[in-house]
Amino acid sequence: MTPRKQTELINKIPKAELHVHIEGTFEPELMFTIAERNDIRLKYKSVDELHAAYQFNNLQEFLDLYYAGAYVLLYERDFYDLTKAYLKKCYEDKVVHTEIFFDPQTHTQRGVPFENVINGILQACIDARNEWGITYRLIPNFLRHLSEEDAIKTFKESLQFGELFTAYGLDSSEKGHPPAKFEKVFEMVRAEGFLTVAHAGEEGPAQNVWDAINMLKVARIDHGVRSIDDPELLNELARIKMPLTVCPLSNLKLKVVNDMVDHPLKKLLDHNIVATVNSDDPAYFGGYMNANFHAVNEALDLTKEDIVKLAANSFTASFLADEEKQKWLDEIAKFLA
Numbered sequence: 377m378t379p380r381k382q383t384e385l386i387n388k389i390p391k392a393e394l395h396v397h398i399e400g401t402f403e404p405e406l407m408f409t410i411a412e413r414n415d416i417r418l419k420y421k422s423v424d425e426l427h428a429a430y431q432f433n434n435l436q437e438f439l440d441l442y443y444a445g446a447y448v449l450l451y452e453r454d455f456y457d458l459t460k461a462y463l464k465k466c467y468e469d470k471v472v473h474t475e476i477f478f479d480p481q482t483h484t485q486r487g488v489p490f491e492n493v494i495n496g497i498l499q500a501c502i503d504a505r506n507e508w509g510i511t512y513r514l515i516p517n518f519l520r521h522l523s524e525e526d527a528i529k530t531f532k533e534s535l536q537f538g539e540l541f542t543a544y545g546l547d548s549s550e551k552g553h554p555p556a557k558f559e560k561v562f563e564m565v566r567a568e569g570f571l572t573v574a575h576a577g578e579e580g581p582a583q584n585v586w587d588a589i590n591m592l593k594v595a596r597i598d599h600g601v602r603s604i605d606d607p608e609l610l611n612e613l614a615r616i617k618m619p620l621t622v623c624p625l626s627n628l629k630l631k632v633v634n635d636m637v638d639h640p641l642k643k644l645l646d647h648n649i650v651a652t653v654n655s656d657d658p659a660y661f662g663g664y665m666n667a668n669f670h671a672v673n674e675a676l677d678l679t680k681e682d683i684v685k686l687a688a689n690s691f692t693a694s695f696l697a698d699e700e701k702q703k704w705l706d707e708i709a710k711f712l713a
């Protein structure tokens with residue numbers, strides 16, 4: 377297939393996003409608008425100055441800025457505007473289904489009521505489904521740099537909105553905060569009938585991927601790229617069809633890989649692992665879903681079959697009902713014809 381045709385294929389094929397932090401979609405322009413609306417002074421004088429700060433040497437440098445940006449979000453309307461802007465990008469990128477992470481503790485620990493967060497995000501999702509037909513799932517994440525006790529407190533507080541959530545996840549600083557630290561709260565989450573997912577093998581070792589599977593009983597691994605260091609783990613991931621929600625531009629921007637040509641995505645695919653492409657924190661990492669696809673397509677010389685497989689994997693690994701999944705898989709199969 378010619379490069380132009382493959383670019384068109386990426387833009388047109390239906391996709392699901394399974395790894396995006398809604399606070400990570402906070403574009404500088406919108407951050408300034410909401411900061412002004414909420415009478416909050418940012419430490420940056422302009423959008424350009426803020427954008428220039430989006431240079432990171434590692435995950436922690438990003439997280440420091442990411443949490444600072446979230447401080448601007450106070451009211452339901454703020455979370456609505458943030459989420460609706462992201463969902464418009466989904467519509468433009470032919471993302472027809474998205475499973476959105478949010479970090480309740482980032483907001484509740486600074487006195488923002490849980491309902492402000494969830495009501496704003498939910499209403500934007502409802503409006504986007506009505507306007508653009510985009511389906512969604514909501515996945516609260518526990519902040520792993522905080523204690524398990526704090527995660528348990530947040531989980532209990534979240535249950536009043538429990539019918540809105542499909543799964544719970546684990547994000548923030550992976551170094552020094554292994555899956556074992558959260559074994560008890562994940563057991564509580566599963567006991568309440570929720571699925572679980574967890575960031576593992578982003579900056580942490582392949583062992584964290586093993587432990588997220590065996591201790592947290594996850595349905596998906598978020599990132600998981602360090603699995604490439606452990607051949608036995610690669611075989612296990614393929615055997616149990618454990619999806620990896622890979623975020624190529626995030627891995628490049630946070631120097632998990634130094635060059636996109638070194639990204640393990642193609643090796644993961646060739647190992648029959650259910651790998652998917654996602655944007656993680658697109659406002660900070662330089663692009664949404666299609667930008668991630670284009671980046672790996674060019675750097676890794678992906679085939680048409682690889683692109684179609686990645687799109688199909690995103691529905692296979694989703695928390696959609698089986699008939700919904702099949703509808704999109706049938707649609708995607710037409711692109712192979």
Ligand SMILES: [Zn+2]
Pocket residue numbers: 395397547575598656
């Ligand atoms: Zn992430």
